[in-house]
Amino acid sequence: MPRPSEPILSPDKIAQAALELIDSIGEFTIGAVARRLSVRPSSLYNHVGGREEIISLVRDSLIPETIPPFRELPWEQGLSDGIRLYRAILSDHPAVVPLLATVPLASAASARMYEEFAATMHNAGFPDEQILDAITAIDNFALGSALDMAAPPTLWTSPHWQARMRAVTEAAPRGRERADQSFEFGLRVLIDGLRARLPQQ
Incomplete structure (x- = not known):
C-alpha cells in the first residue's frame, strides 16, 4: 500500500x-x-x-510568523501597536487564554513577540530590571482584554446595581463597542503609567 x-x-x-x-x-x-x-x-x-x-x-x-518590528517605532506607538496585535491574535480564540497561563513561554513564536516588547522598552531607556515587570503587566492586560471581547452584552447588567453603578452602566456603550472603548482607555493608562516610570534621559 x-x-x-x-x-x-x-x-x-x-x-x-x-x-x-x-x-x-x-x-x-x-x-x-x-x-x-x-x-x-x-x-x-x-x-x-x-x-x-x-x-x-x-x-x-496563533502568532504570525513575522512580527512587525515594533522596536523601530517610537516606544509608545510600538508598545501600543504590539498590544493591539496581541489582543487581536487572541480575540478569535478567547477560550485559549486561561490555558496559556498554565505553561511556560517556551515557544519560538512567543519568544519573537516578547523580544519585540523587550527591545522596544530597552531602546526607550527602561532599565532591564523593570522590563519583565512591564511585560508581565502588558501580558495580563492583553489576556484580560481578549477575554472581555468574548463577554456577553449583558456583562455589566445587574438588578442589584445601586444609583451610581446604574448611572455608570447606562452611560457606557454595549457589547463590542464597550470592550473596544475599555481596551483603548486601559491601554492609554498603561502607556501613561510606563511613561511616568521612564528614567529621565
Whole structure:
C-alpha cells in the first residue's frame, strides 16, 4: 500500500485539532484530540511530549510568523501597536487564554513577540530590571482584554446595581463597542503609567 502523500499526524495537525476543541468546548484532552484525528492517544506521543507541549503549539499557531518590528517605532506607538496585535491574535480564540497561563513561554513564536516588547522598552531607556515587570503587566492586560471581547452584552447588567453603578452602566456603550472603548482607555493608562516610570534621559 502506498504511503499517504501527507502525514496523518504532525505537531501542526495536533495543535489545530486541540484548538478546534478549545474553541468548541473550552478545553481539550489527549484522548479527545486523538479521537478527532482518528488515531490512538499513544500515537500523539510520537509527535508531542504531552499536554503542555500541545498548548505551546497552539500558542505558536496563533502568532504570525513575522512580527512587525515594533522596536523601530517610537516606544509608545510600538508598545501600543504590539498590544493591539496581541489582543487581536487572541480575540478569535478567547477560550485559549486561561490555558496559556498554565505553561511556560517556551515557544519560538512567543519568544519573537516578547523580544519585540523587550527591545522596544530597552531602546526607550527602561532599565532591564523593570522590563519583565512591564511585560508581565502588558501580558495580563492583553489576556484580560481578549477575554472581555468574548463577554456577553449583558456583562455589566445587574438588578442589584445601586444609583451610581446604574448611572455608570447606562452611560457606557454595549457589547463590542464597550470592550473596544475599555481596551483603548486601559491601554492609554498603561502607556501613561510606563511613561511616568521612564528614567529621565
